[in-house]
Amino acid sequence: MTATTHEEHHDEIPTGIKRWLFTTNHKDIGTMYLWFSFIMLLIGGLFALVIRAELFQPGMQVVDPNFFNMMTTLHGLVMVFGAIMPAFVGLANWQIPLMVGAPDMALPRMNNWSFWILPFAGFMLLAPMFVGGNFASGQGPAFGWTFYEPLSGQYDKLVFFVFAVHLLGFSSIMGSINIIATILNMRAPGMTLMKMPMFVWTWLITAFLLIAVMPVLAGVVTMMLTDKYFGTSFFDAAGGGDPVLFQHVFWFFGHPEVYIMILPAFGVVSEIIPTFARKKLFGYASMVYATASIAFLSFIVWAHHMFTVGMPVAGELYFMYATVLIAVPTGVKVFNWISTMYRGSMTYEIPMLWALCFVILFTIGGFSGLMLGVAPADFQYHDTYFVVAHFHYVLVSGSLFGLFAGVYYWLPKWTGNMYSNGLAQLHFWLSTIAMNLTFFPMHFTGLAGMPRRYADYPLQFTEFNVMSSVGAFMFGFSQLIFLWLVIKTIKGGEKATDRVWEGSHGLEWTIPSPAPYHSFTTAPEVK
Amino acid sequence: MKDLTSANRRVVFKTVAVTLMMFGFGFALVPLYSLVCQAFGLNGQTQRITETTLLQMPVDKTRKITVRMDANTNTRLPWQFQANQREVSIHPGEMTRVSYSARNLSGSDVTGQAIYSVTPNEAAMYFKKTDCFCFKRQLLKSGEEKEMPVVFVVDKDLPADITNIVLSYTFMRADKYVSKGETATN
Ligand SMILES: [Cu+2]
Numbered sequence: 001m002t003a004t005t006h007e008e009h010h011d012e013i014p015t016g017i018k019r020w021l022f023t024t025n026h027k028d029i030g031t032m033y034l035w036f037s038f039i040m041l042l043i044g045g046l047f048a049l050v051i052r053a054e055l056f057q058p059g060m061q062v063v064d065p066n067f068f069n070m071m072t073t074l075h076g077l078v079m080v081f082g083a084i085m086p087a088f089v090g091l092a093n094w095q096i097p098l099m100v101g102a103p104d105m106a107l108p109r110m111n112n113w114s115f116w117i118l119p120f121a122g123f124m125l126l127a128p129m130f131v132g133g134n135f136a137s138g139q140g141p142a143f144g145w146t147f148y149e150p151l152s153g154q155y156d157k158l159v160f161f162v163f164a165v166h167l168l169g170f171s172s173i174m175g176s177i178n179i180i181a182t183i184l185n186m187r188a189p190g191m192t193l194m195k196m197p198m199f200v201w202t203w204l205i206t207a208f209l210l211i212a213v214m215p216v217l218a219g220v221v222t223m224m225l226t227d228k229y230f231g232t233s234f235f236d237a238a239g240g241g242d243p244v245l246f247q248h249v250f251w252f253f254g255h256p257e258v259y260i261m262i263l264p265a266f267g268v269v270s271e272i273i274p275t276f277a278r279k280k281l282f283g284y285a286s287m288v289y290a291t292a293s294i295a296f297l298s299f300i301v302w303a304h305h306m307f308t309v310g311m312p313v314a315g316e317l318y319f320m321y322a323t324v325l326i327a328v329p330t331g332v333k334v335f336n337w338i339s340t341m342y343r344g345s346m347t348y349e350i351p352m353l354w355a356l357c358f359v360i361l362f363t364i365g366g367f368s369g370l371m372l373g374v375a376p377a378d379f380q381y382h383d384t385y386f387v388v389a390h391f392h393y394v395l396v397s398g399s400l401f402g403l404f405a406g407v408y409y410w411l412p413k414w415t416g417n418m419y420s421n422g423l424a425q426l427h428f429w430l431s432t433i434a435m436n437l438t439f440f441p442m443h444f445t446g447l448a449g450m451p452r453r454y455a456d457y458p459l460q461f462t463e464f465n466v467m468s469s470v471g472a473f474m475f476g477f478s479q480l481i482f483l484w485l486v487i488k489t490i491k492g493g494e495k496a497t498d499r500v501w502e503g504s505h506g507l508e509w510t511i512p513s514p515a516p517y518h519s520f521t522t523a524p525e526v527k
Numbered sequence: 528m529k530d531l532t533s534a535n536r537r538v539v540f541k542t543v544a545v546t547l548m549m550f551g552f553g554f555a556l557v558p559l560y561s562l563v564c565q566a567f568g569l570n571g572q573t574q575r576i577t578e579t580t581l582l583q584m585p586v587d588k589t590r591k592i593t594v595r596m597d598a599n600t601n602t603r604l605p606w607q608f609q610a611n612q613r614e615v616s617i618h619p620g621e622m623t624r625v626s627y628s629a630r631n632l633s634g635s636d637v638t639g640q641a642i643y644s645v646t647p648n649e650a651a652m653y654f655k656k657t658d659c660f661c662f663k664r665q666l667l668k669s670g671e672e673k674e675m676p677v678v679f680v681v682d683k684d685l686p687a688d689i690t691n692i693v694l695s696y697t698f699m700r701a702d703k704y705v706s707k708g709e710t711a712t713n
Contacts, residue, residue: 079535106535154603173546181538185531215546219553231703234557238601238640245560249553310648312567 002491013517016063021116026093027414027515033090034407038483040082043126045476052438052472055465056457058457064363068455069142076145079169080261082122084399089175091406092203094414095180097507098515101524106181108417114174121167127155143451146254149224149235149246158228161320162221168233169218176207176214183207188507189524194288197506198281201236202290205295209256209263212299217253220246238421242487244309251302259298262290262362262394265402266333269355271506272409273337273367276352277344278503283336290329290336307378316375323373327366330505334363349422349501352407357432358398360381368443383453386446392439397432404431404482411486414501416494416514423485430478437471532701533712550578575654578678580669581657586620587683590690594681598627604700605633611674619653620683626676627660636667640701641675648691652683654692664701 013019023029050071054062063071093111097104105111130138142159143152155161172437183204187196196417198206223234224246233239274281281287303311303319311319346352368390373379381387412418441464445454450461457465496513507526511519542663594617596610608629617623619649631637641661643650681692 002566106537108530152603177539177542177546181535181541184538185534209544212549215550216553216556217549223554223557226711233704237642237697238701239704242560245557248560249556252553252556312648 009050013101021502022112024104024112025517026097026105026108026111028103029111029518030090030093031414032097032115033086033093033118036115036122037085037087038091038120040078040086041479042483044075044078044083045479046358047078048472049476051075052469055453055457055467060456060460065455066140066142068429068451069144070140070403071136072453073131073141073144073147074126077125078122079395080145080257081165082118082125083373084261084395084403084464085172086118087202087403088206088261088399089172089179089233091199091268091403091410092175092179094198095406095410096154096182096203097186097510098413098511099200099334100186100191101507101520101526102182103518103520103523104184105178107178111178114171117167117171119175121164121171124160124164124167128160146250147224148250149227149243150237153224153228153235158224162225165221166218172210172214172522178212179203179207180211188520188523188526195284195526197267198270198284198287199264199267202263202270202291202341206260206263206290209260209295209298213253213256213260216249217257218255220249221493223249227294227387244306247306247309248303251305252299254305255302256295256298258391258394259294261399262402263294265358265362265399265405266291268402268406268409269337269358270333272351272355272405273340274360275409275501275503275505276349277341277346279340281336281346282339282342283332286332287336289506290332294326295330297322297329301326304373304375304378307375308382320373320375324370327370330366334359334366347502350419350421350428351405351501353407353428354401354408357428358401358405361393361397361401361432361435365390365398368393375524383451385442385450385452388397388452389439389442389446392442396435396439401431401435404428407486409501410508411489412496413508413513413515415493416496416498416512417489417491418496419485419489423481425466427478427481427485430481431475432476434471434478438468438475439471441465441467557572560678574652575662576655576657576680578657581622581678581680584620584680585683586618586705588618590687591616591618592623592681592685592689593691594623595691595693596627596694597624599695601695601697601699604639604698605637605672606631606639606698608696608698617680617681617683622678622680624676624678625694627696628672629665629667630672631669636666637700638664638702638705639667639698640664640704641698644695644697646695647689650681650685650689650692651659653685654694655680655682661696664705 014023020028020032048071050063051068054060054068093105096102118403126140129138131139140155141147141152142156144153147161152158168348176345183200223232226232227236227241233241235241235243235460237243270287301319301323303315304323307316307319348356368386372381372387372390406418408424445461445464448461450457498511498513499509500513505518507524508515512522595614596612598609600606600608606629609627611626611628615623615625628638643655643659643661656677656679658676658678660677665673665675677694678694679694
């Protein structure tokens with residue numbers, strides 16, 4: 001077995017580019033995932049800034065409408081598939097083996113492939129934008145990140161898009177299989193399923209969601225491909241197909257997808273809050289069951305994205321009640337976090353600030369989600385900026401803040417150095433203020449009827465859009481502080497202790513900081 | 528070590544099976560969707576009847592409903608397509624004939640397929656047709672113009688609260704669905 005040969009040159013860390021190309025080390029791969037996703041965050045953020053620059057004032061100033069549409073589309077796709085999802089896989093790669101006391105991921109070589117597919121997928125997605133050499137006349141996808149038929153079917157470079165999605169799917173599925181195998185087979189002796197850290201639990205459930213719905217996404221883009229190039233008509237009404245079918249299949253993937261992007265963040269926050277409240281996580285078992293219920297419910301609510309397509313009333317009612325039901329397990333989680341903090345000896349280190357902010361702001365996003373889940377109300381909100389406000393509250397102050405919380409929590413363990421508190425405070429406060437400045441006004445423009453995905457708007461929306469644009473630029477530039485902080489921490493700083501945080505608990509804090517290249521080569525015992 | 532390898536292999540085998548199953552499930556949603564639509568009469572399934580049946584249907588002279596005609600052309604189809612009358616006022620159960628007209632603006636022969644829908648949804652199952660240009664693909668020679676009739680009846684069982692119905696057509700380009708040897712209606 002390779003593992004035995006591995007043992008022999010145990011302490012050598014390969015150097016140069018080959019280390020990164022051929023690595024099977026979970027820490028290296030985790031690092032690459034995190035850097036890749038951060039680069040994608042900056043690219044997707046740049047696209048967002050183009051959008052906000054255009055919407056700074058009414059009228060057309062910066063780009064033409066097609067380019068604007070391309071920006072909204074690619075911003076969404078890059079953030080969802082390039083930034084948020086790979087970032088969580090990066091966290092999983094770093095942390096899951098450390099948290100379950102395993103020497104590495106179960107299938108290290110597949111792990112290498114799942115990462116290295118990603119840059120190619122990103123390239124396929126973005127390449128059409130540069131066709132023609134002239135940026136302004138780029139031919140990137142411009143049909144919205146949800147790529148609804150029949151519009152998307154009329155896109156000339158559809159094949160690039162379809163293969164990009166296929167590659168992303170392969171990457172996520174391989175990553176998930178690896179995570180499932182690691183969690184099921186590689187736990188340290190004594191660590192039963194119900195003793196696993198919450199982050200590991202949420203990722204186990206997320207991985208199952210991924211292998212269940214990424215194939216459906218692959219299926220739907222395959223149908224688009226055969227419709228366009230091989231004469232089938234799944235979605236083309238002229239040949240007997242139905243574009244509404246597209247929406248059903250897409251959202252069958254799409255709704256679980258939003259939980260794929262938030263469940264690991266729930267896990268991160270469930271690790272951090274007990275550490276800084278110095279209490280055990282309140283209601284551990286109910287947290288596990290709530291996560292599983294959310295995952296189950298996510299499969300049967302998809303049509304709440306389609307209330308306005310013309311469903312029969314019975315369908316609207318069913319999807320409305322099922323959707324609103326998700327608030328119950330989500331509420332369980334929020335109350336458990338609050339109960340964990342209740343009478344705890346709380347301190348407000350950087351990870352805790354992000355986690356607290358997550359709880360508050362994610363809940364705001366949850367509430368606007370409830371409003372959108374109510375079918376008759378949704379007819380008013382559908383495709384307005386209210387929806388944009390909602391999903392940015394759950395994806396920026398939810399998923400992204402969860403990621404920041406996790407990075408700030410584990411960065412000292414990864415690098416062996418503490419980061420600069422001043423810079424971190426600056427990053428946190430600027431991001432939080434800017435995030436709210438950007439997205440809170442969108443609730444109002446949305447309720448007032450401003451539709452999403454337009455490059456222009458009527459005069460009465462100007463003030464709120466100015467606020468959003470100012471906030472967006474602030475938010476964008478504060479991420480450079482984060483970049484600077486991370487580089488600084490890698491290079492040096494105050495040495496971190498093994499436990500890093502006074503109240504930390506769990507296997508990852510029992511190994512030295514920085515985490516050695518090979519850890520847990522002999523499995524720890526969990527009591 | 529041996530145990531771990533085989534345990535991993537089992538996990539991979541099962542998860543790959545789930546993956547393949549779900550890929551298949553995505554495609555299974557296609558027939559499932561049409562089954563559900565048919566079972567519940569959703570999605571403007573054409574209610575087609577013969578002329579004899581139509582003439583035997585009772586007429587409700589006590590009320591009148593308005594049927595508005597709407598015409599749309601997909602951007603990929605170089606046709607001009609419109610309704611020849613904006614609306615008709617009819618009794619439920621009464622046989623009605625309206626017409627649309629289409630003209631091929633391009634320099635080549637083009638086949639189109641009209642897709643129809645009835646609004647409100649609840650009215651769709653009461654809206655029955657004996658003849659419609661949407662039953663078949665339509666071929667228009669370059670520059671050709673054609674009148675396209677629709678013969679329909681609105682069943683007298685139509686719920687009383689529905690007083691307005693919109694009959695809407697969208698013409699789509701269908702050249703690629705015309706198989707060799709087959710000729711579209713001319
Ligand atoms: Cu949803």
